[in-house]
């Protein structure tokens with residue numbers, strides 16, 4: 440089984456269990472408040488690797504027109520049930536061909552860290568392409584250097600992670616054409632002992 444198939448199969452197996460670990464008031468969810476304040480009402484938002492849509496897509500869809508994308512069918516089935524006001528697509532986020540200038544903002548929580556890191560720059564460049572001028576990204580990226588990690592029992596499934604360290608990630612986001620607004624390392628409540636880099640950045644003016 441290749442690494443992406445491991446991730447997709449894993450989240451199809453643990454979708455409901457993973458959902459029980461997500462809370463509405465954790466520090467990562469609180470970061471969405473500032474993201475919301477910076478965007479116009481009714482803005483078009485892409486949630487890349489949306490999982491079951493809770494808490495992120497559900498929170499954002501109170502204010503915005505949200506499109507969630509995830510390649511795990513069970514996650515998308517739950518998301519459509521739990522967040523009926525949003526739109527959901529079952530696709531690999533590294534293969535998105537949505538039109539350029541489609542979104543006011545793109546957020547991605549805990550999904551990029553499950554994608555082979557050699558693909559991260561192309562993914563962030565594609566986010567840049569899909570954003571409108573001055574569009575925002577709020578991304579969860581790696582905080583430490585980890586070429587590949589496999590855990591045999593992550594909430595009951597085999598799971599894969601891959602990411603760069605925080606400094607490399609911040610340079611990558613800048614090289615993709617974004618100005619960094621802030622970055623923070625935030626503890627991951629679903630995986631005790633681990634923490635990730637959250638980055639809020641704006642598409643640079645040409």
Ligand SMILES: C[S@@+](CC[C@H](N)C(=O)[O-])C[C@H]1O[C@@H](n2cnc3c(N)ncnc32)[C@H](O)[C@@H]1O
Pocket residue numbers: 443446447450461487488489490491492493494495508509510511514530531532533547548549550551553554
């Ligand atoms: C840890 S969960 C996070 C879900 C949600 N963003 C949240 O904050 O609760 C990661 C999600 O990313 C999805 N994912 C990972 N790699 C993906 C890819 N290449 N394309 C689409 N979805 C992906 C997984 O299926 C999973 O639902």
